[in-house]
Amino acid sequence: MLFILSFRKRFFKLVKGSERANGDEQFVSDKGWYVFNANYGTSEEKAFVRMLARQMDTLKENYDGIYLVRNERHFKIFSFSDGRPFEPDFVLFLREKNGNTLTYQIFIEPKGKHLKKHDKWKQAFLKNITKKFKGKTLKFKTERETQKYRLIGVPFYNNEDENRFKESLYEVLEN
Secondary structure, rough: HHHHHHHHHHHHHHHHOOOOOOHHHHHOOOOOEEEOOOOOOHHHHHHHHHHHHHHHHHOOOOOOEEEEOOOOOOOEEOOOOOEEEOOOEEEHHHHEEEOOOOEEEEEOOOOOOOHHHHHHHHHHHHHHHHHHHHHOOOEEOOOOOOOEEEEEEEEOOOOHHHHHHHHHHHHHHHH
């Protein structure tokens, strides 16, 4: 993994003017909830991470075990309707504090306005995840315990529509 991050850093430094050249290391380095040590994402993805940082105090009221994973081609999910692959940019894990060991697995896709129309199928899929699994808890038994998860997809994050995204996020967490 370190080799990949090192390669990406060198590659994006070669691409002058690339918004991905800056890994935002200084910002994410002290964020225990951000899983990696850099964020070589787009400006929209970086804005999302900064917005989430501002939400941490509110999230920590109900959740411990808060982790944001940048999905840099680590995994794909597949559309229910046609099996089209999709690599959501982030997955946010939130474990409830109440001892219930319920973990929310939230798929998040920051998207610039210029790409919203082209990728509208992705937003429909994210909404469909929430609809299909609303109120359902998936259980996975291990030797020691049963782990419980809720799968959630939220509408695209866009820096200009940040408040709408936050409302959507908190709404799905309440249900």
